Amino acid sequence: MVAERILLVGGKGGTGKTTVVISLALHWAKKGKNVGILDANLSSPDVPFYLGLPAQGVEALSDGVEPLRPVEGFEVLSMGLFLSNPWTPVSWRGPIRHVVLKQFLQNARWGALDILLIDLPPGISEEHMTLSHLLSGRAFVLLVSDSSRLSLMEAKRLSTFFGHAKITPIGVVLNKERRKRPRHSDPKILATLPFDQHLARASRREGAPLLGEPAEAFTNALGFLARRCLKAMQEGPKRPLTLQARLLFKGG
Ligand SMILES: Nc1ncnc2c1ncn2[C@@H]1O[C@H](COP(=O)(O)OP(=O)(O)OP(=O)(O)O)[C@@H](O)[C@H]1O
Ligand SMILES: [Mg+2]
16 A cells, blocks of 8 residues: 555645645654655646646656655655646546556555645546545545535535545535634534635745745644544544535535
8 A cells, every 4th residue: 555544635626625735745744754745636737836846757757657755754746747848738538547547546656655645636537536446445535625605515525425435534624714713613624724825825936835834823723634634544434434424514
């Protein structure tokens, strides 16, 4: 198995999946864990931009591909590393996506990882089906949402999908929250991450998350989220997953 624990991160487009993946990875790497990021967003691979990672060229995309190690204890694999430039369109049909993701997951030379974070594309597509098939019964999923009902509905949809595929949904993280009072009392919300000015600027400048720190409010909330994720992953699934998915969204 690639890693002790595997956490997929999904949700509606633009809600902050990649930001949450990178923030959690940096947090856990700082705590001494060996963390990997698999960027499963093959068509819009944003992880290299956020981390300021250079393209390796398509020749590096061989069997036994090497993840990049930008920071101690931190490995990254992304389609974006193999494109000659970031605006190259990746317009593959499902079967090719399936093969490439399978290679990234199973044939790459990952180190001994404590946690592998998988950054999903928005919605439910081939990437979701491939990964849920390959990781059935062995992985968890965190849903990222903002406070809009549409985005929460997408989280609910994804949670049900993954629950059926035996990928354990551990809850929803409400991101970019502008309200002062977080909604930790809501059972379906695992944690709330505030809107942060530093993170808001991260999509304008390559490598920004490595260059500065978000405000304390975000860092504290992220620490809380990281602990809740670890706890959920240590406990593992206790109830039938479809029931867990239903409870998670009771009344939502
Ligand atoms: N907590 C936050 N505070 C402020 N801005 C944020 C926060 N989280 C994410 N952002 C910003 O929101 C935008 C979308 O973030 P991100 O790219 O992580 O979303 P995504 O869900 O991965 O998008 P996609 O669906 O395209 O993959 C970016 O500009 C990012 O900098
Ligand atoms: Mg993304």
